[in-house]
Amino acid sequence: MLDFIYYPVSGIMWVWHWLFSHVTPASPGGDGIAWAMSVVFLVFTLRAILYKPFVKQIRTTKKMQEINPQLQAIRKKYAKDRVKMTEEMQKLQKEHGFNPLLGCLPMLLQIPVFIGLFHVLRSFNRMGTGMGQLGMSAAETRSQGNYVFSAEQVQNFLDARLFGVPLSSYLVEPATEFQAFVEPGAPIDFTRPQIAYVVVPMMIVASIATHMNSRASVQRQPEAALENPQTRMMNNLALYIFPIGILVTGPFFPVAILLYWMSNNIWTYGQQHLVFGKIAKEEEEAKRLKQEKLKANAPKPGARPDRKKRNAAAADSGSAGVSLTKANSTDGASETSETSSPGESTAADSGAGAKPKPGQKPTRSGAGAAPGSKKQPPNRGGKSTAKRGGKRGGGKR
Template identity: 85%
Template structure:
């Protein structure tokens, strides 16, 4: 069903076992070391392949932390309109080049690898009747190949020991299946307690390593991200639930799977420090370049601003404004002369002439025309007559 996963996983493991089998002694214990190293370097190979997606995951996580306040604002603004909320959030993510899938891609890719390795390791012993098991006898399982591994290599794996126990043995394995790990008719050379001595410490180490990796990752998160309820929930899952899960499920995992888990945590711990250190240097370099650019654009200490730079762009405007002002004065003066001449002309004070629209009547020149006598008796002349009369009485 999942042969496209089982064959690549078993193929990588086969290559590493072939290499380490030429290095370690040709003994059951030596073969155990070779098989154990093949599992460890299978992990390292797969994590090296996933290195770039892991870096993208870290960068995506940092972007998520940067835009998280804006996402929270969108959630609050469109709390009653789920469609509009989704559209605005997607728009914001596109503007910042954020892809949520990249944040979980490395983890998603590790899941099929883990399932593939788990199935391949269990398939070395096919005496079980559970899922993926064929219910074979001890003799049949020792003479049946396992994907890319031949029947001889399957037998070599079953005979190999790590700390005195088989690599595919697990703590809850039925005693009847122990017969597959020895030649037919031979006495089993290990007990369930021997398996516990190896499995329990590995479970504890794997659990602690998982917690430490999660703790190192959480410590690098900004305070704003830690205030987010969803982030706090995920952090609690990574810090406590996942490590406890290893302790709970550890008795059902073969020794090689726990070895896989320990190796994976060791790689993750080193890779986190490497990637986070690299990103921190990039951010520091970006800040330094930004500061240098600001310093280059800023005036030097003690230097006075150049007045020519300030006047250079204003002089043309000033000269233009002065000329316009002068022109305006000349035009106003010309208009004033013209108006005075018009007012002084005989026709300007003619009787019955009306002032132009918006022009006030010229009272001072009213007596210059023929109708001056009549105008003196108008309302405008009454005050003068009264004042004159008053002087005569005195």
């Protein structure tokens, strides 16, 4: 059903076993070290393939933390419009080049690998009757191949011992299936307590390593991300639920699976420090270059700042306003000259709203009148106001 997973996983394991079988010496019960190292380097090979997606996951996570306040603002603003909320969030993510799938891609790719390795390891011993098992006898399971492994290699794996126990044995395995790990008719050379002595410490180490990796990842998160309820929930799952899950399910996992889990955590711990250190150096270098650029653009000590560009920009921005003001002034002056009468020029020259001198009567000309005010009626007597004033003055004398 999932042969496209089982064959590649078993093929990588076969290559590493072939290599280590020529390096490590054979033991009386089989080359357990070679098989154990093939499992360890199977993990390392797969994690090396997933290195670039892991780096993208870290960068995606950091970018998610940067835009998280904006996402929260969008959720709050469009709380009653789910469609608009989704559109705005997708738009924001697209603007920042954020892809949510990259954040979970490495984890999603590791799931089929884990399932494939679990199935391949269980298929070395097919005496079980559970899911994926064929219920074979001990003789049949030792004479059948296992995907890319031949029947002889299956026998070598079943006879191999790591700390005195088979690599595909597990703590709650039925005793009837122990016969597959020895030659037909030979006595069982291990006990269930021996399996517990190997499995329980490996479970504890794998659980602690999972917790430490999660803790190192959480400590690198900014405070703004830690205030998010969803982030806190995921952090609690990674810090406590997953490690406890290993302790609960550990008795059902073969020794080789626990070895896989420990190796995976060791790789993750080293890879996190490498990637986060690399990203920190990149950020520090970008910060240094920015400071050098600002320092290069800053004026030297004792020198006046170069204001040519700023003055030129101010002149450009103010030229439009000056020309507009001149145009308006010209228009206003033309309108005044058109609407004012010849008798109003004296008042215009003296200035609108000017105070009269002591003893002088205020002029009643329309020069200072507001636009639209009524003009003075014409002098029908044919005598100017000045002449009448002169007669009055003569009378007084």
